[in-house]
Amino acid sequence: MNSASEALRVRFAPSPTGALHIGGARTALYNWLAARHSEGTLVLRIEDTDLERSTEENVEQIIEALDWLELDWDEGPVSQAGRAANHADALQRLLESGAAYRDPAKAEDVKAWKAEHGADRGYRGAPGSEGAIRLKVPDEGDTVVHDMIRGEVRFPNSSYDDFVIARGDGSVLYNFAVSVDDAEMGITEVIRGDDHLSNTPKQLLVLEALGHQPPRYAHVPLLHGPDGKKLSKRHGAASVQELRDAGYLPAAVRNYVALLGWGPGDDETLLSTEELVKRFDPSDVGRSSAVFDEQKLRWMNGRYMREMPLEEYARAVAAHNERELDPLLHSACEIAQEKAQTLNEVWPLIRFVFEPPIEDEKAWRKIMKGDAGKALEASREALEAVEEFDAGSVETAVGPIPEMLGLKPGKVYQPIRVAITGTTVSPGIFESIAVLGREKTLLRITDALERLAASVPEPD
RNA sequence: GGCCCCAUUGUGUAUCGGUUAGCACGCCAGGUUUUCAACCUGGAAGGGCGGGUUCGACUCCCGCUGGGGCUACCA
Numbered sequence A: 001m002n003s004a005s006e007a008l009r010v011r012f013a014p015s016p017t018g019a020l021h022i023g024g025a026r027t028a029l030y031n032w033l034a035a036r037h038s039e040g041t042l043v044l045r046i047e048d049t050d051l052e053r054s055t056e057e058n059v060e061q062i063i064e065a066l067d068w069l070e071l072d073w074d075e076g077p078v079s080q081a082g083r084a085a086n087h088a089d090a091l092q093r094l095l096e097s098g099a100a101y102r103d104p105a106k107a108e109d110v111k112a113w114k115a116e117h118g119a120d121r122g123y124r125g126a127p128g129s130e131g132a133i134r135l136k137v138p139d140e141g142d143t144v145v146h147d148m149i150r151g152e153v154r155f156p157n158s159s160y161d162d163f164v165i166a167r168g169d170g171s172v173l174y175n176f177a178v179s180v181d182d183a184e185m186g187i188t189e190v191i192r193g194d195d196h197l198s199n200t201p202k203q204l205l206v207l208e209a210l211g212h213q214p215p216r217y218a219h220v221p222l223l224h225g226p227d228g229k230k231l232s233k234r235h236g237a238a239s240v241q242e243l244r245d246a247g248y249l250p251a252a253v254r255n256y257v258a259l260l261g262w263g264p265g266d267d268e269t270l271l272s273t274e275e276l277v278k279r280f281d282p283s284d285v286g287r288s289s290a291v292f293d294e295q296k297l298r299w300m301n302g303r304y305m306r307e308m309p310l311e312e313y314a315r316a317v318a319a320h321n322e323r324e325l326d327p328l329l330h331s332a333c334e335i336a337q338e339k340a341q342t343l344n345e346v347w348p349l350i351r352f353v354f355e356p357p358i359e360d361e362k363a364w365r366k367i368m369k370g371d372a373g374k375a376l377e378a379s380r381e382a383l384e385a386v387e388e389f390d391a392g393s394v395e396t397a398v399g400p401i402p403e404m405l406g407l408k409p410g411k412v413y414q415p416i417r418v419a420i421t422g423t424t425v426s427p428g429i430f431e432s433i434a435v436l437g438r439e440k441t442l443l444r445i446t447d448a449l450e451r452l453a454a455s456v457p458e459p460d
Numbered sequence B: 001g002g003c004c005c006c007a008u009u010g011u012g013u014a015u016c017g018g019u020u021a022g023c024a025c026g027c028c029a030g031g032u033u034u035u036c037a038a039c040c041u042g043g044a045a046g047g048g049c050g051g052g053u054u055c056g057a058c059u060c061c062c063g064c065u066g067g068g069g070c071u072a073c074c075a
Helices: A023-038 A057-070 A083-098 A107-117 A174-184 A196-209 A239-244 A249-257 A273-279 A294-307 A312-318 A327-336 A343-352 A361-367 A372-384 A391-398 A401-405 A408-420 A429-438 A438-455
Strands: A009-010 A043-046 A075-079 A100-103 A134-135 A142-147 A151-156 A163-164 A190-193 A217-218
Touching: A009 A190, A023 A043, A023 A057, A023 A190, A023 A217, A023 A249, A023 A273, A043 A057, A057 A239, A075 A083, A083 A100, A083 A134, A083 A163, A083 A174, A100 A107, A100 A401, A142 A163, A142 A217, A151 A196, A163 A174, A174 A196, A190 A196, A196 A217, A217 A273, A217 A438, A239 A249, A249 A273, A249 A294, A273 A327, A312 A327, A327 A343, A327 A429, A343 A429, A361 A408, A372 A391, A372 A401, A372 A408, A372 A438, A391 A408, A391 A429, A401 A408, A408 A429, A408 A438, A429 A438
Parallel strands: A009 A043, A043 A075, A190 A217
Antiparallel strands: A100 A134, A134 A163, A142 A151
16 A cells, blocks of 8 residues: 555556557556555656667557557656666666676677576676676575565576676667666656566566665566467557557557456446546456457447547548548538547548448449439439438438338439449438438439449339 | 466356356357347356365465466567
8 A cells, every 4th residue: 555655656667669558558547547546646667678689660659559549657758778877876886785796708608508407507607807797696495476466476586597697898789778767767656567577576686686675576467469469460459559540549458458458347338537537446457368358449449430420530531531520521520429439430430421432333233223223313303302411301302202102211322322322331321311412412413313224124 | 499478168257265156258048129230038058187285175385287478689
């Protein structure tokens, strides 16, 4: 428990080695929720000590992803590489105190040592004047991690090598840099992926050698793909930008991702971000790994799409399709809002308003037969007489036609749908006609009638 | 190989020693319907295996199996 006097400080510390994955997004979200929940501070730190893989572009990508998710931070981004002087200081202290030493051994030497000593004990080097810098690890005893999610986890010290904390050139390695940074930045709670659990004893050892108080830890389980393997590109939309491109809403993604491994305790599944902030507690996160299920995200996204205010919805659709939000697009959005689960699904439903009907031979052949011509003629006639071209009057005009002709409604409306959109799927037919407008509707029905007359000789 | 984590329907979870094992997505069937969605009703589907402990285990302990992580002069 946090005492009231101890302000919570958490950090999200991605390594910029590629796009931000869903797992990373969840870690970011959990840290953000924890910070906002207790009015603490979220620090963004970029773990870029691996110069090979850390590029400006990757950092950009991660920040973009966080922006899109609407997760903000209070401090940073802090470049870990930029804290090299602090790391060097700390390193110097350990060297001076004898807690760390330079080891001339190369990888082959370590391998040889291990071959000789078997698995009973981690590698122990011999101090020299140059080489990588290793931390002395005790031979006896355990290092225990007190984890908010896992409980008490013990690691025998003998299973660890005297691990390398800095390269021969003095540049520090991840586990060392993290320990120093977390301590010096006053991080009180480290919420991160389970893959770091086995690293934690090393960090604890560094912290102890440096005389720092360790933070509290919460290791959240990793995410897996539907095949049970670690989540990766093969599993479809695995990165935040892919989710965005697939037409998901940030709020829906936040809701869905929060529920991967965490639940509010009751049966609620639709939780606003505000609600998430109110109810989230890292110690309630589950222990087992979860599988990212895009189908459920789709469903949830659909719920958010339908419940969005129309204004917001139209803006999102416009932005997603890189179009101006004009009144026409606004009207089109209005009639399609109930129909789409993702932003990507909206345009196919409303494009007929902006572009000529698409060519869909299958749809044409399936619908434009039998009494289709008759239905279209009657519809054209009825629509020509409509003055106020809104959905209501269109329905009044066209609605009675099925009964008039003794046809099922589908036999009348599907031909109209194909005539004006080219396909068998669209928003409600009366609304679609109204939004398309009188002139275009009539023109398209006429075109369809002509095509029908030209290609299919009337049977009877 | 060594160290560590995990294990409830297909998926996410609830249950925390006594329940007809609940909910959500998905799936199946039916309803509604101008298409597609949405929506409504119903249904199938679960405690990996083996030992304990206990009057009683999904729940506690041990083993096994399976999955995962770490084991770099990567992060």
